[in-house]
Amino acid sequence: xIDWPRVTELREEVxxxxxxxxxxxxxxxxxxxxxxxxxxxxxxxEQDLHFLKGSALNLGFEKFSSMCLDGERRxxxxxxxxxxxxxxxxxxxxxxxxxxxxxxEKF
Numbered sequence: 442x443i444d445w446p447r448v449t450e451l452r453e454e455v456x457x458x459x460x461x462x463x464x465x466x467x468x469x470x471x472x473x474x475x476x477x478x479x480x481x482x483x484x485x486x487e488q489d490l491h492f493l494k495g496s497a498l499n500l501g502f503e504k505f506s507s508m509c510l511d512g513e514r515r516x517x518x519x520x521x522x523x524x525x526x527x528x529x530x531x532x533x534x535x536x537x538x539x540x541x542x543x544x545x546e547k548f
């Protein structure tokens with residue numbers, strides 16, 4: 442679910458002192474887009490999933506990023522109605538929980 446080597450790499454890239462701020466900004470931005478999806482806003486689904494995919498990949502949310510990529514591709518092909526947004530949201534929540542729990546263990 443979480444690509445911990447990527448998380449470690451990011452932490453080394455930004456520095457331990459700034460890592461917490463990067464995580465906080467990531468979660469705030471992603472939660473904002475997740476909120477739009479929860480509210481049923483699908484007008485920019487392809488763009489929203491593209492943003493989520495990239496953000497998630499940078500912070501090691503591997504499964505969530507993969508699901509966003511799949512949804513982004515479906516949307517680009519005109520099949521946005523086939524995107525399982527509730528599953529994407531649930532995977533984000535599970536990934537976030539695993540990430541936050543793992544952070545305290547690993548760092």
